[in-house]
Amino acid sequence: MDMLQSIPPLSWFRSFLISVVAGISMLPGLAYPADPALAANAEAEQAIRAALANWTRAANQQDWKTALEVWAPDLIGWGTEGPDDTYKREADFAGIRYRPAPLTR
Numbered sequence: 001m002d003m004l005q006s007i008p009p010l011s012w013f014r015s016f017l018i019s020v021v022a023g024i025s026m027l028p029g030l031a032y033p034a035d036p037a038l039a040a041n042a043e044a045e046q047a048i049r050a051a052l053a054n055w056t057r058a059a060n061q062q063d064w065k066t067a068l069e070v071w072a073p074d075l076i077g078w079g080t081e082g083p084d085d086t087y088k089r090e091a092d093f094a095g096i097r098y099r100p101a102p103l104t105r
Contacts, residue, residue: 064094 051070058066068090077085091097 064090065096068094068096 055067055070058064058069068087071087071090073087075087079085083089
C-alpha cells in the first residue's frame with residue numbers, strides 16, 4: 001500500500017505545512033552572519049576557563065608564582081576569616097617582588 005494513501009489527506013497537508021514553515025523559519029539564520037559579540041564572549045569565556053584551570057594546576061603543584069597570574073594587581077579578595085587578600089599579600093607569599101601596577105579607573 002502506498003504511504004500517501006494510508007495518511008488521511010488533512011494530516012498529510014498539515015505535516016507538509018509544518019515542514020514548510022519550519023524550513024522557512026530557518027532561513028534568516030542562514031542569511032545573517034553570527035553576532036560578533038557572541039564570538040568575542042565565547043573567546044573570553046575560553047580564556048577565563050583556561051586561566052582558572054592553569055591556576056588550579058599550579059596551586060595543586062604549589063607553584064605559587066604561576067598561581068599568582070590569575071590575580072589582578074588591584075583585586076582584593078576575602079575569606080570568611082582573616083584579613084582581606086591582596087595581590088601584594090599573595091606576591092609576598094609566592095616570593096615575588098611586588099611592583100604596584102597602575103590602578104584601573
